[in-house]
Each structure stands twice: as structure tokens, then as C-alpha cells.
Amino acid sequence: MTTAATYARFGAREAYGVSPAYERLALAVSQDGELLALLEALPPAKRQPNLLFAVVRLLGGPVEDPAAFHAYTLAHWPAIEAELRTRSTQTNEAGRCAVLLPVLAALPQPLALLEVGASAGLCLYPDRYAYRYGEHLLGGGEPVLDCAATGIVVPDRLPEVVWRAGLDLNPLDVTDPADVAWLDALIWPEHTHRRIRLRAATAVAAADPPLLVRGDLVDDLPALAAQAPAGATLVVFHTSVLYLVPASRRAAFAEVVRALPGHWIANEAPDVLRYDALPAPPTEVHHNVLALDGRPLAWTRGHGQAITWFG
Known part of the structure; x- marks a missing residue:
């Protein structure tokens, strides 16, 4: 499955009816050539929608508005890429x-x-x-x-x-504030x-x-x-x-x-x-x-x- 298809599917199936913000965002990324090109330079496991959105949230970026997300991600890509390469989706629900x-x-x-x-x-x-x-x-x-x-x-x-x-x-580690902050960032x-x-x-x-x-x-x-x-x-x-x-x-x-x-x-x-x-x-x-x-x-x-x- 292509990266674009992965994001389109996430928006249409996983976020649909659960998170309007992530539904909008995933569908927008699926059609965003600049962001897709950046993502496709990463290993497949590091392109996941949940991972990207959580990293942007962790760094204080916007996830409610696709245009603001696009601008922030392009402007802060080196920091985002570094986090993507070292982290994984670890939603602990x-x-x-x-x-x-x-x-x-x-x-x-x-x-x-x-x-x-x-x-x-x-x-x-x-x-x-x-x-x-x-x-x-x-x-x-x-x-x-x-x-x-x-x-x-x-x-x-x-x-x-x-x-x-x-x-x-x-x-x-639930006693480590940095780890708890990552768990929080993974929540929609x-x-x-x-x-x-x-x-x-x-x-x-x-x-x-x-x-x-x-x-x-x-x-x-x-x-x-x-x-x-x-x-x-x-x-x-x-x-x-x-x-x-x-x-x-x-x-x-x-x-x-x-x-x-x-x-x-x-x-x-x-x-x-x-x-x-x-x-x-x-x-x-x-x-x-x-x-x-x-x-x-x-x-x-x-x-x-x-x-x-x-x-």
C-alpha cells in the first residue's frame, strides 16, 4: 500500500466517526505531495499516521487545521524526522x-x-x-x-x-514524565x-x-x-x-x-x-x-x- 493510500485509509476507516481532526488531517496528507515525499524517505514503519500526528503534537505543533499542520511540518521537518526515527506507535489504552x-x-x-x-x-x-x-x-x-x-x-x-x-x-516507564508525555501525545x-x-x-x-x-x-x-x-x-x-x-x-x-x-x-x-x-x-x-x-x-x-x- 502506498503512503498516500495508508493515510487515506486511516482517515476513512480508523479516524472516521472517532476523531474529526485526524480524519481531516489524514485525508489532507494523502493528497499533499510535499509531505508525502518527506514521509516516503523514511522506513515504512515510520510513515504511520498515528506516529506522525503524535510527534507533531509532542513538539507542540497544530493538528486541528490541515493547512497549519502542513506549514508547521515543513518548517520543523528536521526535528520531526528525528523523533519519527527514534519513536514508535505505542498507544497504551x-x-x-x-x-x-x-x-x-x-x-x-x-x-x-x-x-x-x-x-x-x-x-x-x-x-x-x-x-x-x-x-x-x-x-x-x-x-x-x-x-x-x-x-x-x-x-x-x-x-x-x-x-x-x-x-x-x-x-x-510510567514514572518517567517524558514517557508519559509521549503516551499523552498518542491520544487523539x-x-x-x-x-x-x-x-x-x-x-x-x-x-x-x-x-x-x-x-x-x-x-x-x-x-x-x-x-x-x-x-x-x-x-x-x-x-x-x-x-x-x-x-x-x-x-x-x-x-x-x-x-x-x-x-x-x-x-x-x-x-x-x-x-x-x-x-x-x-x-x-x-x-x-x-x-x-x-x-x-x-x-x-x-x-x-x-x-x-x-x-
């Missing part, structure tokens, strides 16, 4: 725990959680947050994660987590509620830091999984991570994770891990597919705001 919870709560307890692409590890605390599925409230912690649930009986208990670990090429401009949620989730993680290991999702996963305590159900999971991974490495990862004991939860876009005969998504906005051990279970929204169970 604790809200995604709301769509993972129904699966986690149904597995044999207690759980040993291992997140691939963990960023700062905020999704490793599903037992510490509270959840609101319509009128059903579960848990007493902060933040409270709202999720519209369709076709599913929501859990009546939180999972019991006895071990939590994460694997990432560049783990982030209109999403004030997600910024509030980030502050609450980072406080949870800072009080009881997880084991975060710098490593590769294929080469280093088995060794980390082997550290899970005996007597706990190992759960390897990931959310909106594999789209950043080349197809050959995705296939290698699937082979590795299937060979591990325990269970595998994937929450990825439908074209990232291929599934047969999926039902139509409930709306036109972007959805992920939630799957357990390779079996698709539900459509989910990208930030955990909704889950629609299959059949």
Missing part, C-alpha cells in the same frame, strides 16, 4: 481491558498475563480497574472503563491476576476522557509496576512466558499491535504463541489476522476482531468503547 475482560474472566483462574507490545503495561491491570457495561458496574477501582456490550452476558467478577509481564521493543486530540483515563491508569501501574522486558515478539516470547508461575493460567494477549509487524513475522509469532501452554487472546484488525466467514461489523467505523486461541468471538472498537459478540 487501558480502555481496551473492557473488551478483554469477558474472555479473561471466563478462563481458569488465577491468571498469568503476558502482553505483547505492552508499551507501559497499562492493559496488564484488568483486575484493578472498574467497568461500566450500560447499567452494570463491576469493580471499585479507577479508572472506570465504559463499554457498550451487545450479545453478551457481562462478567460478574473480576479476574484474579497473580503475575503480569509485558514484552516490547521499547518499554515505557478530541479525546479528553482518554487523557483523564491515562492519568488514572498510570497511577495504578506506578503503584505496582509490572515486569516489562525489552525484546522481540518472536525471539523473546518463549523465555518470558517460561517465567509465569506454575499453577496459573498463562494468557498471552495483544491489542492493535500486529498491524505494525511484517506479515512474515506475524506468521512466525502465531506459530510461537500456539506452541505455548495456556491461551492466546488477539484483538486486531480483521485484515491483520485472517479469519474465515466473519459476520458484518455492526457499524461502518473501524472494528477489531477479538479472538481466543485463533477462534473469532466478537467485534470490538479500537479503544475498548464497544464489543459486539458473534451469534
Whole structure:
């Protein structure tokens, strides 16, 4: 896919109905020859819309108006390029725990959680947050994660987590203000509620830091999984991570994770891990597919705001 097509798709599918600012911006960049030429001089992984927009936000640039964004990006390209080359998309959305919870709560307890692409590890605390599925409230912690649930009986208990670990090429530290600033920059401009949620989730993680290991999702996963305590159900999971991974490495990862004991939860876009005969998504906005051990279970929204169970 060309860089222009990547931005057009991001605007039309991922940002559509979720972030008007990023929808406008992505569609404008897709037709901006000057910006596309700069982006195409970068490695493919560094051209991602989320990454570019977050870097500009981090540096204090405008993302609401495409013309102002164009001018700022051209004027500050050396600084932007330097950040793009050293950073990666590491959105750490604790809200995604709301769509993972129904699966986690149904597995044999207690759980040993291992997140691939963990960023700062905020999704490793599903037992510490509270959840609101319509009128059903579960848990007493902060933040409270709202999720519209369709076709599913929501859990009546939180999972019991006895071990939590994460694997990432560049783990982030919630006690480092610079890392938290990057997590904030990755949140889309209109999403004030997600910024509030980030502050609450980072406080949870800072009080009881997880084991975060710098490593590769294929080469280093088995060794980390082997550290899970005996007597706990190992759960390897990931959310909106594999789209950043080349197809050959995705296939290698699937082979590795299937060979591990325990269970595998994937929450990825439908074209990232291929599934047969999926039902139509409930709306036109972007959805992920939630799957357990390779079996698709539900459509989910990208930030955990909704889950629609299959059949």
C-alpha cells in the first residue's frame, strides 16, 4: 500500500466517526505531495499516521487545521524526522481491558498475563480497574472503563491476576514524565476522557509496576512466558499491535504463541489476522476482531468503547 493510500485509509476507516481532526488531517496528507515525499524517505514503519500526528503534537505543533499542520511540518521537518526515527506507535489504552475482560474472566483462574507490545503495561491491570457495561458496574477501582456490550452476558467478577509481564521493543516507564508525555501525545486530540483515563491508569501501574522486558515478539516470547508461575493460567494477549509487524513475522509469532501452554487472546484488525466467514461489523467505523486461541468471538472498537459478540 502506498503512503498516500495508508493515510487515506486511516482517515476513512480508523479516524472516521472517532476523531474529526485526524480524519481531516489524514485525508489532507494523502493528497499533499510535499509531505508525502518527506514521509516516503523514511522506513515504512515510520510513515504511520498515528506516529506522525503524535510527534507533531509532542513538539507542540497544530493538528486541528490541515493547512497549519502542513506549514508547521515543513518548517520543523528536521526535528520531526528525528523523533519519527527514534519513536514508535505505542498507544497504551487501558480502555481496551473492557473488551478483554469477558474472555479473561471466563478462563481458569488465577491468571498469568503476558502482553505483547505492552508499551507501559497499562492493559496488564484488568483486575484493578472498574467497568461500566450500560447499567452494570463491576469493580471499585479507577479508572472506570465504559463499554457498550451487545450479545453478551457481562462478567460478574473480576479476574484474579497473580503475575503480569509485558514484552516490547521499547518499554515505557510510567514514572518517567517524558514517557508519559509521549503516551499523552498518542491520544487523539478530541479525546479528553482518554487523557483523564491515562492519568488514572498510570497511577495504578506506578503503584505496582509490572515486569516489562525489552525484546522481540518472536525471539523473546518463549523465555518470558517460561517465567509465569506454575499453577496459573498463562494468557498471552495483544491489542492493535500486529498491524505494525511484517506479515512474515506475524506468521512466525502465531506459530510461537500456539506452541505455548495456556491461551492466546488477539484483538486486531480483521485484515491483520485472517479469519474465515466473519459476520458484518455492526457499524461502518473501524472494528477489531477479538479472538481466543485463533477462534473469532466478537467485534470490538479500537479503544475498548464497544464489543459486539458473534451469534
